[in-house]
Amino acid sequence: MAMESILENLKKVSDPDQATAFRAVQVLRFESYRLLDPMKQDERAAFARALAAELNATITAPPSEEEKKKKKNKDKGLKPEVKPKYDSRTRNVILQCLALVGGEAEVADIAKTLGDLDLREAARCALDGNPSPAATTALVAALDGCGPEFRIGAIGSLGRKGGPVAQEALRHMTEDPDPEIRLAAIEALSRFPDPANDTLMAQAGRVGSERARDRVAKARLRLAENLRDCGDKAAARRVYESIPRDAAAQRAAADAALKSMQQEGESGGLRKK
Amino acid sequence: MGRPLSHGDQAVSERELIGRRDFLKGSAGGLAAAVSLPHIVPAGVVGRTARPAPSDRVVVGSIGVGDLGRRHHLSNCLLPNPRIEVAAVCDVDRNHRDEAARICKEKAGRRVGVYKDFRDVLDRKDIDAVMVVTPDHWHAQIAIAAMEAGKDVYCEKPLTLTISEGKAMVKAARRYGTVFQTGSQQRSDARFRQACELVRNGKIGKISKVETRIGSIGPGEWQPVQTPPPELDWDFWLGPAPWADYSPNRCHYEFRWFQDYSGGKMTDWGAHHNDIAQWGLGMDGSGPVKVVGTGKFAENGPHDVPLSFRVHYTYANGVELICTSDGDNGIRFTGSDGWIFVNRSRIEASDPDILKIELGPNDVRLYKSENHHENWLDCIMSRERCICDVEIGHRSVTVCHLGNIAIKLGRELHWDPKTEMFVNDEEANRMLDRPRRAPWRL
Numbered sequence: 001m002a003m004e005s006i007l008e009n010l011k012k013v014s015d016p017d018q019a020t021a022f023r024a025v026q027v028l029r030f031e032s033y034r035l036l037d038p039m040k041q042d043e044r045a046a047f048a049r050a051l052a053a054e055l056n057a058t059i060t061a062p063p064s065e066e067e068k069k070k071k072k073n074k075d076k077g078l079k080p081e082v083k084p085k086y087d088s089r090t091r092n093v094i095l096q097c098l099a100l101v102g103g104e105a106e107v108a109d110i111a112k113t114l115g116d117l118d119l120r121e122a123a124r125c126a127l128d129g130n131p132s133p134a135a136t137t138a139l140v141a142a143l144d145g146c147g148p149e150f151r152i153g154a155i156g157s158l159g160r161k162g163g164p165v166a167q168e169a170l171r172h173m174t175e176d177p178d179p180e181i182r183l184a185a186i187e188a189l190s191r192f193p194d195p196a197n198d199t200l201m202a203q204a205g206r207v208g209s210e211r212a213r214d215r216v217a218k219a220r221l222r223l224a225e226n227l228r229d230c231g232d233k234a235a236a237r238r239v240y241e242s243i244p245r246d247a248a249a250q251r252a253a254a255d256a257a258l259k260s261m262q263q264e265g266e267s268g269g270l271r272k273k
Numbered sequence: 274m275g276r277p278l279s280h281g282d283q284a285v286s287e288r289e290l291i292g293r294r295d296f297l298k299g300s301a302g303g304l305a306a307a308v309s310l311p312h313i314v315p316a317g318v319v320g321r322t323a324r325p326a327p328s329d330r331v332v333v334g335s336i337g338v339g340d341l342g343r344r345h346h347l348s349n350c351l352l353p354n355p356r357i358e359v360a361a362v363c364d365v366d367r368n369h370r371d372e373a374a375r376i377c378k379e380k381a382g383r384r385v386g387v388y389k390d391f392r393d394v395l396d397r398k399d400i401d402a403v404m405v406v407t408p409d410h411w412h413a414q415i416a417i418a419a420m421e422a423g424k425d426v427y428c429e430k431p432l433t434l435t436i437s438e439g440k441a442m443v444k445a446a447r448r449y450g451t452v453f454q455t456g457s458q459q460r461s462d463a464r465f466r467q468a469c470e471l472v473r474n475g476k477i478g479k480i481s482k483v484e485t486r487i488g489s490i491g492p493g494e495w496q497p498v499q500t501p502p503p504e505l506d507w508d509f510w511l512g513p514a515p516w517a518d519y520s521p522n523r524c525h526y527e528f529r530w531f532q533d534y535s536g537g538k539m540t541d542w543g544a545h546h547n548d549i550a551q552w553g554l555g556m557d558g559s560g561p562v563k564v565v566g567t568g569k570f571a572e573n574g575p576h577d578v579p580l581s582f583r584v585h586y587t588y589a590n591g592v593e594l595i596c597t598s599d600g601d602n603g604i605r606f607t608g609s610d611g612w613i614f615v616n617r618s619r620i621e622a623s624d625p626d627i628l629k630i631e632l633g634p635n636d637v638r639l640y641k642s643e644n645h646h647e648n649w650l651d652c653i654m655s656r657e658r659c660i661c662d663v664e665i666g667h668r669s670v671t672v673c674h675l676g677n678i679a680i681k682l683g684r685e686l687h688w689d690p691k692t693e694m695f696v697n698d699e700e701a702n703r704m705l706d707r708p709r710r711a712p713w714r715l
């Protein structure tokens with residue numbers, strides 16, 4: 001897509017006429033879909049770069065009337081204001097497209113918007129969809145951001161991404177003062193088939209409300225399943241065995257899994273004979 | 274959190290109820306191990322006419338009581354059923370949940386718990402099972418949470434919004450031994466079963482093509498953005514979907530035509546007819562290996578799913594499936610010796626005698642269910658799998674999702690039904706899942 005066309009459509013995304021805005025969003029969206037093609041890597045990269053550049057583009061505008069009124073008696077020499085070229089709606093649409101086509105080159109531009117309350121959720125989603133390791137690093141940095149809901153979102157994204165960098169960051173988050181953050185980190189860690197995570201989980205499962213302890217037990221059950229799927233049956237068995245009785249549904253599921261593992265073992269033994 | 278907005282009658286103590294739950298899950302599970310599919314004895318067969326004892330009843334929470342949840346499931350199926358005791362209704366729209374509670378009082382003569390937050394329903398230990406009749410973008414979130422809470426689940430079709438959600442649902446169901454019914458009720462209709470049994474037994478020869486015709490939609494009309502009505506928690510309604518300003522035609526019923534919440538006609542009706550195609554082809558647990566499609570989209574909105582489409586699938590055995598918005602609603606199987614067409618009102622064949630064929634002792638017999646809800650209840654008791662178990666529902670809607678993805682990407686895609694990934698196509702694999710709006714996550 002030519003740069004002029006990208007700019008023209010970006011300009012229309014916030015058009016007051018809903019149909020005009022819809023058409024512009026669809027053009028950008030469908031260009032993103034079209035470029036999701038292994039044969040169009042270069043074209044996709046160029047499109048993503050163009051969008052990322054526009055994401056944080058600024059314009060210099062004369063001070064608004066409101067601004068003038070505010071500063072009337074304080075400062076006679078009002079300077080032109082530097083502000084984002086596009087409004088939040090347009091920048092959200094850019095981020096949605098970047099969630100599909102963005103790569104490593106776009107991470108820095110996306111990450112810049114994590115500090116903007118109107119954009120950070122879409123930015124988090126764009127990094128979530130971005131396959132580059134740099135996106136994981138940016139999400140780890142975002143864990144220090146404010147607002148528990150946003151941080152929980154970032155934790156969930158790191159869980160989906162996987163990898164040692166994400167795992168380490170999530171382990172660190174199990175010590176966060178906010179119990180919801182700690183629980184979200186425990187849940188995300190269940191996706192990593194590493195038996196060492198169970199130590200943190202077991203600890204977390206000893207405190208908190210009944211609902212919180214049940215959430216930890218669920219996470220441990222998922223961890224055990226992942227360990228089993230990865231072939232570490234001994235570790236899986238240990239986790240299954242240690243799921244507490246007071247989490248009834250989780251305990252029942254763990255017992256069923258242990259029984260099935262035992263049956264698998266027995267039939268494996270029979271085959272050997 | 275954790276407090277019902279009003280309390281239902283508690284005729285039985287929680288301890289007694291838990292005991293009964295353990296019975297349902299435990300002893301019946303043992304029984305299930307000794308029985309193989311599809312030898313479930315429906316309750317009707319054993320001549321239950323009087324109202325069953327409380328210990329034989331399944332206590333159900335109804336999550337999502339909008340038009341379909343309230344009128345069809347609650348009023349027509351759950352409340353009149355003597356084997357069910359409805360204990361809770363839940364909806365993010367106060368009008369829906371209050372009306373549902375009123376219907377329960379009127380039809381069953383008892384008050385039920387009334388909730389806005391599904392998690393409060395799942396916290397109730399006396400509830401055995403839940404009915405999930407929310408918009409599609411909520412299905413996986415609620416169904417998985419329900420399974421994790423040890424509840425059996427009936428979840429409306431289309432089962433999911435993304436293929437990844439379906440994989441997570443299947444895993445959860447297996448992890449917890451959940452009895453799970455997908456609301457693709459055509460599986461419990463004798464006409465569709467007959468068509469599939471004839472196809473499966475070669476009565477129209479070697480199958481070469483299946484057409485599923487599911488209809489089109491219009492572009493919709495724009496409405497100005499509005500403040501959500503006070504009875505509706507719009508933020509909760511959106512849940513894991515991206516934030517959007519409220520307008521009535523994005524919400525109740527109409528959500529089907531917005532890709533953030535659903536997959537359009539392709540998933541709305543495709544989840545029915547592609548499900549029958551999969552059944553007839555014996556592809557439950559699998560799927561096509563190649564897909565390519567085209568679609569027409571609204572030029573000016575607001576609907577952003579395909580208005581009309583034609584998708585061409587190929588299975589590993591060479592059979593073609595064409596899913597299209599054109600033609601007479603229904604499914605047409607074409608074989609080397611004839612064809613069969615079936616929909617909700619009729620079944621036809623190239624030669625009417627085909628429909629008179631009686632299956633022989635060596636012919637394949639498909640799982641027989643005559644009532645989708647009763648089948649769910651029977652399976653809750655026996656711990657067998659339902660006629661439209663979670664994996665069947667997931668695989669059928671996967672066919673629909675593949676179609677929508679192929680239309681969007683505009684190119685031929687190669688699918689591996691075993692790994693449930695596109696083959697050597699990381700770009701297409703980016704379409705298998707979507708980020709969820711915080712704090713929601715699977």
